[in-house]
Amino acid sequence: AQSVTQPDIHITVSEGASLELRCNYSYGATPYLFWYVQSPGQGLQLLLKYFSGDTLVQGIKGFEAEFKRSQSSFNLRKPSVHWSDAAEYFCAVGRNNNDMRFGAGTRLTVKP
Amino acid sequence: EADIYQTPRYLVIGTGKKITLECSQTMGHDKMYWYQQDPGMELHLIHYSYGVNSTEKGDLSSESTVSRIRTEHFPLTLESARPSHTSQYLCASSEFGGGASYEQYFGPGTRLTVT
Numbered sequence: 001a002q003s004v005t006q007p008d009i010h011i012t013v014s015e016g017a018s019l020e021l022r023c024n025y026s027y028g029a030t031p032y033l034f035w036y037v038q039s040p041g042q043g044l045q046l047l048l049k050y051f052s053g054d055t056l057v058q059g060i061k062g063f064e065a066e067f068k069r070s071q072s073s074f075n076l077r078k079p080s081v082h083w084s085d086a087a088e089y090f091c092a093v094g095r096n097n098n099d100m101r102f103g104a105g106t107r108l109t110v111k112p
Numbered sequence: 113e114a115d116i117y118q119t120p121r122y123l124v125i126g127t128g129k130k131i132t133l134e135c136s137q138t139m140g141h142d143k144m145y146w147y148q149q150d151p152g153m154e155l156h157l158i159h160y161s162y163g164v165n166s167t168e169k170g171d172l173s174s175e176s177t178v179s180r181i182r183t184e185h186f187p188l189t190l191e192s193a194r195p196s197h198t199s200q201y202l203c204a205s206s207e208f209g210g211g212a213s214y215e216q217y218f219g220p221g222t223r224l225t226v227t
Contacts, residue, residue, distance in 0.1 A: 009152065041220060041221075042221075043202060043204075043219050043220045043221055044202070044204075046216070098143075098157065098160045098168070099171075100157065100216075101154065102154045105152070
């Protein structure tokens with residue numbers, strides 16, 4: 001069965017510190033992989049996506065993610081977190097938009 | 113910037129009432145989706161549409177219904193609201209084709225509370 005696991009429900013980092021959010025998936029074939037961000041009271045916004053090719057993908061707002069096939073992981077990283085990055089982050093996998101699987105989300109708090 | 117709108121943003125309603133959650137997009141997207149989002153849980157697809165007069169059920173069983181009479185409009189209706197329907201409902205849209213290669217654009221959501 002297809003599934004997405006985000007092991008960390010809540011992460012707190014200091015402003016300026018580096019960030020890594022974890023995502024593991026279970027899927028029959030190599031899926032398309034996505035990270036979305038949701039700010040309070042807003043819908044989800046796409047940060048980045050991986051379809052094929054270079055396993056390190058760059059996204060908006062200074063985020064990047066690395067696909068590791070052997071670990072079935074697609075972790076999101078940012079070298080220096082800004083206070084405006086506080087939000088909820090969702091990993092998603094799928095081959096079609098009507099079979100996407102979303103993780104339960106990781107809530108990021110940024111300390112001043 | 114995504115041009116997808118949902119109304120109302122917040123709704124508190126009594127058990128047994130009929131409600132319609134509105135979703136409109138101005139991007140001309142053929143595909144539209146409704147997701148249910150609960151705290152600490154993954155998003156679940158409850159309905160989607162490939163275009164006008166097309167509606168399909170998603171992976172999560174839902175007592176709601178949808179219609180797609182116009183490309184830009186994809187309302188969701190609950191004939192008789194119950195407390196178990198309390199949740200956040202997110203609408204999204206995307207271009208048609210290419211599997212998941214086309215980005216989904218999400219509206220801000222409707223937070224529904226049934227008392």
